[in-house]
Amino acid sequence: MIDSSILLSAAEVFGTPFYFYDLDFIRNRVRKVYDFFNxxxxxxxxxxxxxxxxxxxxxLNELGTMVDVVSFxxxxxxxxxxxxxxxxxxxxxxxxxxxLKKYVEDSVYCxxxxxxxxxxxxxxxxxRPVRVAIRVNPDxxxxxxxxxxxxxxxxxxxxxxxxxxxxxxxxxxxxxVRLVGLHCHIGSQIVEVDPYRQAFESMRSFASRLNxxxxxxxxxxxxxxxxxxxxxxxxxxxxxxxxPILKDFNxxxxxxxxxxxxxxxxxxxxxxxxxxxxxxxxxxxxxxxMSHLIRPALYGAKHRIEPL
Numbered sequence: 001m002i003d004s005s006i007l008l009s010a011a012e013v014f015g016t017p018f019y020f021y022d023l024d025f026i027r028n029r030v031r032k033v034y035d036f037f038n039x040x041x042x043x044x045x046x047x048x049x050x051x052x053x054x055x056x057x058x059x060l061n062e063l064g065t066m067v068d069v070v071s072f073x074x075x076x077x078x079x080x081x082x083x084x085x086x087x088x089x090x091x092x093x094x095x096x097x098x099x100l101k102k103y104v105e106d107s108v109y110c111x112x113x114x115x116x117x118x119x120x121x122x123x124x125x126x127x128r129p130v131r132v133a134i135r136v137n138p139d140x141x142x143x144x145x146x147x148x149x150x151x152x153x154x155x156x157x158x159x160x161x162x163x164x165x166x167x168x169x170x171x172x173x174x175x176x177v178r179l180v181g182l183h184c185h186i187g188s189q190i191v192e193v194d195p196y197r198q199a200f201e202s203m204r205s206f207a208s209r210l211n212x213x214x215x216x217x218x219x220x221x222x223x224x225x226x227x228x229x230x231x232x233x234x235x236x237x238x239x240x241x242x243x244p245i246l247k248d249f250n251x252x253x254x255x256x257x258x259x260x261x262x263x264x265x266x267x268x269x270x271x272x273x274x275x276x277x278x279x280x281x282x283x284x285x286x287x288x289x290m291s292h293l294i295r296p297a298l299y300g301a302k303h304r305i306e307p308l
Contacts (some may be wrong), residue, residue: 004308006289007269011308016271017288021051023059025265025287030063033257036235039243041252045089047221048074050258051266057081066109068221068256072099085109089254091135091185093118094158097125104130112183112218113160117165119177126176133181133218134164138202140186140195157185161206168210181251184209185220188259200245207249216252223260228304233260268293269308 002022010020033044045066048057051075059083060067069075070092078088085106093114095103097293100122103111110131115118122130137158160166171179186199198221207214226232248254270288277283295301 001306002267004306007267008308011269011271015293016269017286018269019053019270020267020293021053021056021262022265022267026056026262027059028064029202029261029265030060030065033255033261036239037253037255040246041256043252045218045256046076046261047256047258051262052077054081055260056262057083058066062196066254068258072096075099075103089256091093091183091256095121097121101125104128109181110216110218111297113167116163116170118169123170123174123177126174127177127179131178131180132171133183133216134159134167134179135183135185136161136164136206138184138186138199140199140202152179158183161202164206165210168212169290179212181214181216181218181254182212183218183220185256188222189224190222191224191231191233193234193241196238197241197245200242204245204248214249214251216254217246217249218254218256219246221256221258221260223257225260225263227302229302 002020007020010018012128014175019193030044034042038216043066045068045173046060047068054077057078058081061078066087066089067078068091069078075088075090078086085103085108090103090108090111091114095111095114095118100111102123104126107128109131110133111122112133112135113122114135119132122132135158137160139160139187168179170178182203184199184203186195190196196219203217206212223233224231268288270286270292272284272286274285275282276285290297293303296303
């Protein structure tokens with residue numbers, strides 16, 4: 001935890017509640033992930049949905065990372081923070097015609113196609129070369145909370161391999177749409193390595209069966225962090241079990257980390273206004289609200305609470 005005197009001083013200056021972000025921690029986290037993948041042609045595409053604070057985005061731009069956006073609002077925000085289109089990966093399962101036209105016009109790094117229908121929409125409007133990857137759904141249980149699991153067949157994201165093969169056939173006949181990679185994101189806050197191993201093995205088998213010449217493989221994100229229970233993704237186990245699979249792809253590796261980069265760097269600073277005592281329990285009443293920290297109510301997330 002950051003020195004409490006710094007947080008107390010900030011509270012005196014700005015009042016409560018407020019968010020505090022340790023930019024040095026984030027900077028070191030970025031360096032750590034690049035060092036971890038130093039044997040690969042590697043790009044970190046920061047998942048903007050994790051935290052779109054403008055100062056954080058501006059710092060990441062200065063560090064030279066890429067970004068992963070899932071909405072046009074995020075796209076406009078990262079552009080204002082200095083990111084050029086060739087450093088932007090576009091995700092999301094509901095890209096409008098207008099959004100797709102803008103991404104094509106700006107020549108973004110890659111559009112990750114979430115469905116056959118999206119490909120058909122893109123093909124109907126494209127008038128210049130566009131780089132795409134297909135988001136596959138490997139039907140793998142990420143062993144995380146069901147609200148943030150995205151890699152099972154009942155989840156709405158991505159396509160099965162049969163549909164992906166149909167999409168590849170369509171792309172092969174397209175004048176402008178160019179397939180550059182495969183994409184997979186099986187969920188968030190994943191603390192076990194085996195779901196990743198299973199997902200990437202299935203992607204490797206698919207690419208090998210079709211003899212795909214890929215420029216990149218996008219691994220998604222989801223690395224779990226410690227929320228106080230001591231459980232987090234074991235990176236050495238990840239290195240042992242996942243790296244051999246990635247080497248077989250023999251192409252660029254893109255990773256869309258968000259929570260792992262910024263989660264441990266953030267603090268919500270609040271003030272206790274009342275201690276309400278009842279016959280059943282005591283309630284600590286603070287000046288922050290549910291909107292400031294929705295995750296516990298949304299899916300039972302746990303956060304450390306520390307008095308300053």
